[in-house]
Amino acid sequence: MLRIGELARRTGVSPELLRAWETRYDLLSPERSPGGFRLYSEVDEARVRRMQALIATGLSAAEAARQVRTSVEPPAANGSRQPTPLLAVLADRLRAALDRFDGSEAHAALDQLFASVSVETALTQVLLPYLRELGDRWATGAASVAQEHFASHLIRGRLLGLARDWDSGAGRSVVLACLPGEEHDLGLIVFGVLLHQHGWRIVFLGADTPFETLDGVIRDVRPAGTVVTTLSADLLARHTEEIRAAAGRSPLLLAAPIGADAAAALGAQVLPQDLVLAASQLSGHLSGLSGDAREGKEGAS
Secondary structure (H helix, E strand, O other): OEOHHHHHHHHOOOHHHHHHHHHHHOOOOOEEOOOOOEEEOHHHHHHHHHHHHHHHOOOOHHHHHHHHHHHOOOOOOOOOOOOOOHHHHHHHHHHHHHHOOOHHHHHHHHHHHHHHOOHHHHHHHHHHHHHHHHHHHHHHOOOOHHHHHHHHHHHHHHHHHHHHHOOOOOOOEEEEEEOOOOOOOHHHHHHHHHHHHOOOEEEEEEOOOOHHHHHHHHHHHOOOEEEEEOOOHHHHHHOHHHHHHHHOOOOEEEEOOOOHHHHHHOOEEEOOOOHHHHHHHHHHHHHHHHHHHHHHHHHHO
16 A cells, blocks of 8 residues: 555656546545555556556546546455556556657556566567557558657567577577568567577577578577568568578478468478467477487487
């Protein structure tokens, strides 16, 4: 339970405005301490943060408060507290900040997100849904090119910060690369962060990787596997021979618009579109390959 000064410090809303929201819109439900002080709960804090996010999108205070009251539940009648939808609050805060090009506020929302939940939860329940929604809004004209570029670059920078140590550790290595001509590597970065959570070391080559570069890294690193990605069926068709050759040098997995049979004809496997599932399946697949290799060596000895 928080006194109003602490609630104000955490949310950046003045005590005077908090009292106004409480009395005008019935936004907060404080309890009273034995000394008569108002004490606010985590639910109250979540309501304030969601109120800020909705106002930032252009809603009036009255309409924002109405939406908050219906989406952030108060304590139940028996005294137990309902779960606070913290992820929804932070997602709204992040979206509003990015839409208005407020980098400082967006970084603050991401700071709180990564401090509150696991990396996997932050990625799968907030960032990936946001990026999909942003892409949809961009495609329909509801988000501008500038908003899409600003948000993508800011999120990409934060993800690379998470990836700073992903090439360290005692695990086997996995090489991640985009096909030559493929410039979109944000999904590959997300996948690398998730895969590193499974204990794998990541060698990230990024966008527009020439096959000569990929072949040299495979030769030097000898990874447990290699992931190649593209969003373009045309690029995939253009590089079938190089893909087949790379599959002969390292177990190859494709994150691309291709069917399982067509991938098998190239000596590769297809990853699921669900990145969490793909990371889990790839980890199990490569672990199995590593185990087979160890058994082969032991048998030979």
